[in-house]
Amino acid sequence: MSATFGNNLKVTIFGESHSAGIGVVIDGLPAGLKIDEKKIAEAMKRRAPNRSVASTKRQEADIPEIVSGYFNGRATGTPLTALIRNTDTRSQDYERTVELLRPGHADYTGFVKYHGFNDYRGGGHFSGRLTAPIVFAGSIARQLLEQHHIHVSARIKQIADVMDPGPYSAAEMEETERKDFPVVDMDIGRKMQDKIREAHSKADSVGGVIECAISGLPAGLGDPFFDSVESTLAHIMFSIPAVKGLEFGDGFKIAGMRGSEANDTPILKNGTVSFASNHSGGIGGGITNGMPVLFRVAVRPTASIAQEQKTVNIRTMEEASLRIHGRHDACIVPRAVEAVKCAASLAAADLWLEVNHD
Numbered sequence: 027m028s029a030t031f032g033n034n035l036k037v038t039i040f041g042e043s044h045s046a047g048i049g050v051v052i053d054g055l056p057a058g059l060k061i062d063e064k065k066i067a068e069a070m071k072r073r074a075p076n077r078s079v080a081s082t083k084r085q086e087a088d089i090p091e092i093v094s095g096y097f098n099g100r101a102t103g104t105p106l107t108a109l110i111r112n113t114d115t116r117s118q119d120y121e122r123t124v125e126l127l128r129p130g131h132a133d134y135t136g137f138v139k140y141h142g143f144n145d146y147r148g149g150g151h152f153s154g155r156l157t158a159p160i161v162f163a164g165s166i167a168r169q170l171l172e173q174h175h176i177h178v179s180a181r182i183k184q185i186a187d188v189m190d191p192g193p194y195s196a197a198e199m200e201e202t203e204r205k206d207f208p209v210v211d212m213d214i215g216r217k218m219q220d221k222i223r224e225a226h227s228k229a230d231s232v233g234g235v236i237e238c239a240i241s242g243l244p245a246g247l248g249d250p251f252f253d254s255v256e257s258t259l260a261h262i263m264f265s266i267p268a269v270k271g272l273e274f275g276d277g278f279k280i281a282g283m284r285g286s287e288a289n290d291t292p293i294l295k296n297g298t299v300s301f302a303s304n305h306s307g308g309i310g311g312g313i314t315n316g317m318p319v320l321f322r323v324a325v326r327p328t329a330s331i332a333q334e335q336k337t338v339n340i341r342t343m344e345e346a347s348l349r350i351h352g353r354h355d356a357c358i359v360p361r362a363v364e365a366v367k368c369a370a371s372l373a374a375a376d377l378w379l380e381v382n383h384d
C-alpha cells in the first residue's frame with residue numbers, strides 16, 4: 027500500500043488537507059505499552075500550523091481522537107486508530123489552482139497519477155498537513171523508544187544561508203525541544219528568523235536543513251541490503267513533503283576525505299566495542315554500530331509563493347500566469363523539525379521491534 031510504512035510497526039496514514047479529517051492506523055504496538063497523552067499533545071503542538079515565524083495562519087486544534095487500540099492509558103496491542111479533524115479549511119484559495127498548476131507543488135503529478143480525480147484543495151493528500159498523523163504515531167513510537175533508553179532529537183541546522191553548525195550535547199538538544207523556534211543557538215536563530223521574514227516580505231520563501239540524532243540504539247539493528255538502516259530512514263524521510271535531500275554522518279563531505287580521515291577507529295569502552303569518531307553516522311553495512319545514528323535532511327523552500335509565476339493551465343493546455351493567494355509557510359523547516367523527529371522514531375521503533383518483541 028502506498029500510504030503504509032514499516033515491517034514490524036506498520037503505520038497507515040489517510041486523509042486530505044481539506045476533507046473532513048486526516049488520521050492514522052498503527053499496527054504492531056506492544057500490548058501494554060504505556061502511552062502518555064500529554065506527550066502526544068506536546069508533539070502535535072510543536073508541529074501545528076500558525077506557530078512559527080511567518081507560518082501559515084491556518085488555525086487547527088490538532089487534537090487527535092483515539093478511536094481504537096488504547097485503553098486505560100496503554101496500547102491494547104490491536105490496531106490503534108486516531109482521527110484529526112480539519113476545522114479551518116479555506117478551499118476558495120484553491121479555486122484557480124484546480125487548473126493552474128502551482129510550480130514546485132504536486133498539482134501536476136497528482137493530476138496525472140489520479141487522472142484529475144485527486145482532491146486538489148490545500149494540496150489534498152500531498153499536503154504537509156499529513157505530517158500531523160505522522161507526528162501522532164511517531165510520538166507514541168518515541169515513547170516506546172524512551173522506555174528502552176533510546177532518545178531521538180532534532181534541531182534546525184540551517185535556514186537559507188545561515189548555519190548553526192554544532193555539534194551539541196544531549197542536554198542542549200533537550201532544551202531546544204522546548205523552544206518555539208527549535209535552534210540551539212538563539213543568536214543564530216534570530217538571524218534565521220530574519221531571513222524567513224525578509225523572504226516573506228518579498229512574497230518569497232526559504233528552505234533549510236534539519237539535523238536529527240537517534241542515540242541509545244544497540245549495535246546490530248538493520249540489514250545489509252534493502253532493509254538497511256539508511257534505507258529505512260530514507261523511506262520515511264522522503265515521505266515528508268518538501269524533503270529533497272538526506273545524508274548520514276559526514277554525508278556528501280565524505281567523498282572528499284581520505285580513508286585515514288573518514289575511518290571510525292574501534293575502541294574499547296567499559297568492556298564493549300565503541301568508536302573514537304562517528305563519520306559514518308552510527309551505521310556500518312546498513313546495520314547500527316551502537317554510536318548515535320546521525321543524519322540531516324534538506325527541506326526545499328516552500329513552493330506556494332505570492333509572486334506572479336509562469337505555469338500551464340491543465341484544462342485548456344495553454345501557458346498562463348498565476349499568483350497564489352492563501353495561507354502558506356514562508357519556511358517549512360521550523361514545523362518540520364517535529365515531523366523529522368517523529369518519522370525517525372517510527373523508523374527506529376520499526377528496526378528495534380525486529381529483534382525486541384515487547
Ligand SMILES: Cc1cc2nc3c(=O)[nH]c(=O)nc-3n(C[C@H](O)[C@H](O)[C@H](O)COP(=O)(O)O)c2cc1C
Pocket residue numbers: 082130131132149152153154155157266267268269326328329330353354355358361362365
Ligand atoms: C509541515 C509542512 C508544512 C508545509 N506547508 C506548505 C505550505 O504552506 N505551502 C506549500 O506550498 N507547501 C508546503 N509544504 C510542502 C508541500 O506539501 C510539498 O512541497 C508538496 O506536497 C510537494 O512535495 P515535494 O516538495 O516533496 O515534492 C509543507 C510541508 C510540510 C512538511
Ligand SMILES: C=C(O[C@@H]1CC(C(=O)O)=C[C@@H](OP(=O)(O)O)[C@H]1O)C(=O)O
Pocket residue numbers: 043074075082083084086115116119148149152153154155156158267352353354355
Ligand atoms: C494545514 C497545514 O499546513 C498546510 C500545508 C500546505 C501544503 O501545501 O503542504 C499548505 C497550507 O494549507 P492551507 O492552504 O489549507 O492553509 C498549510 O496551511 C498543517 O501543517 O497542518
